[in-house]
Amino acid sequence: MKFETESLKEFYKRKYNEVPDNVKQKIGHFNLFPLEPIEKGKTRSLPYRRRDFYKVMLVIGPVEFHYADRMESIEKQALVFSNPMIPYKCDHLDKIQGGQYCIFNTSFFEKFGTLSQYSVFQPNGKHVFELSNDQVKKIEATFQKMSDDFNSDYIHKNDALRNHVYELLHFAVKLEPSSNFDIQKIDASNRISTLFLELLERQFPIEENHPTIKLRSASQFAGQLNIHVNHLNRTIKNTLGKSTSQIIADRLLQEAKILLKHSQWNISEVAYALGFKEATHFNNFFKKYTQLSPSKFRKM
Numbered sequence: 037m038k039f040e041t042e043s044l045k046e047f048y049k050r051k052y053n054e055v056p057d058n059v060k061q062k063i064g065h066f067n068l069f070p071l072e073p074i075e076k077g078k079t080r081s082l083p084y085r086r087r088d089f090y091k092v093m094l095v096i097g098p099v100e101f102h103y104a105d106r107m108e109s110i111e112k113q114a115l116v117f118s119n120p121m122i123p124y125k126c127d128h129l130d131k132i133q134g135g136q137y138c139i140f141n142t143s144f145f146e147k148f149g150t151l152s153q154y155s156v157f158q159p160n161g162k163h164v165f166e167l168s169n170d171q172v173k174k175i176e177a178t179f180q181k182m183s184d185d186f187n188s189d190y191i192h193k194n195d196a197l198r199n200h201v202y203e204l205l206h207f208a209v210k211l212e213p214s215s216n217f218d219i220q221k222i223d224a225s226n227r228i229s230t231l232f233l234e235l236l237e238r239q240f241p242i243e244e245n246h247p248t249i250k251l252r253s254a255s256q257f258a259g260q261l262n263i264h265v266n267h268l269n270r271t272i273k274n275t276l277g278k279s280t281s282q283i284i285a286d287r288l289l290q291e292a293k294i295l296l297k298h299s300q301w302n303i304s305e306v307a308y309a310l311g312f313k314e315a316t317h318f319n320n321f322f323k324k325y326t327q328l329s330p331s332k333f334r335k336m
Contacts, residue, residue: 041086041120041241044141064144066197068179068186071095071135082126086241090151091118092204093137094175100127101164108164113172115165115208117156121237122163123294136179138201148198152230156208165208178203228268229275232257236287242295242309252288252311254280289325292318296334303330 044065048055058065071093093116101108101116102125110116113135118124120142145151155161167175182200185193235257239249251257257280258265272280288310295306307318322330 041088043088044139047087047089047139064141064146064194065089066138066140066144066186066194068138068183069136071132071137073097073132074129082129085125086120086123087118088120089139089141090120090157091137091139092116092201093118094135094172094179095132096135096172097131097133098128099132101125102127103163110164110166113167113169115167115175115204117163117205117208119151119157121157121240123241123298136176136183138179138182138197140201144194145198145201148195149202150230151205152234154205154209155212156205158233162208162212165211175204175207178207225271225275228261228263228271231261232268232272232280233283235260236284240287240291242291248309249288249311252284254284257284285321285325289322292322292330293333296330306330 042050044059045055048059056065056067094113095110095116096113097110098112099110101110103122151157156163178200182197185196185200190196235251239251242249251260254269255265258268261268269280272278272283276283278286292306292310295301295309299306301309303318304315307315310318312318312321319329322328322333326333328336
């Protein structure tokens with residue numbers, strides 16, 4: 037089974053039945069929309085899939101976002117971030133009372149910073165932020181500035197729009213109580229960590245045209261990065277707070293849950309896709325981290 041990825045073209049066809057020229061030309065794209073309750077008779081859910089664009093959304097109203105191994109329930113209002121690496125679905129769209137969102141592709145931010153450095157766009161980061169009424173007013177003010185610039189003839193409006201996105205991004209990161217995802221000065225260690233994570237993520241999604249992963253061990257990643265495995269392990273531990281092997285295992289487990297819940301592949305096919313030579317090795321791996329066999333997890 038192939039995991040569907042909604043492209044910008046498909047997004048516009050679904051929403052407006054037409055595609056803007058700058059999307060057809062595959063250049064930097066940005067757009068801004070109001071978030072409104074769905075029309076009567078329309079689907080109340082967005083299907084589980086990846087999108088090949090970024091989205092930053094202010095949601096007013098109770099909705100649910102489902103990821104591979106967790107569900108984020110919004111009781112009242114929240115700021116939500118999504119990106120091309122992480123599949124999700126959204127339920128109860130009929131309960132949305134309002135909000136706004138912007139979408140943009142990777143090309144729009146080319147040479148304008150690295151979005152993947154921020155926790156809200158990282159696989160293990162936080163993507164949904166519940167907001168107080170006062171915080172909603174601040175976010176609405178930023179979206180209003182975004183709207184004013186978007187609809188203006190200002191010659192540098194794209195730079196202004198990028199700044200507004202960063203304003204929302206920094207607002208969310210500052211809400212995190214933690215230190216694990218602090219924005220750090222990019223040095224050699226951070227560069228190695230970023231390249232390692234990019235190599236890891238590049239192996240997904242798994243589908244017919246990309247049937248199995250190739251890099252599963254610290255030594256294999258070190259070889260790709262042309263550094264000694266001990267240097268890689270030391271760097272990853274210092275910058276990310278986990279061992280290289282643990283980060284690889286966490287990502288394999290995340291993808292295993294996606295395949296078990298959202299594909300028709302049997303256990304052996306899932307094992308092969310994740311680089312396990314034997315299904316029993318995959319069963320032991322999965323049970324070690326979840327205390328459940330893959331088949332029991334699939335039935336839950």
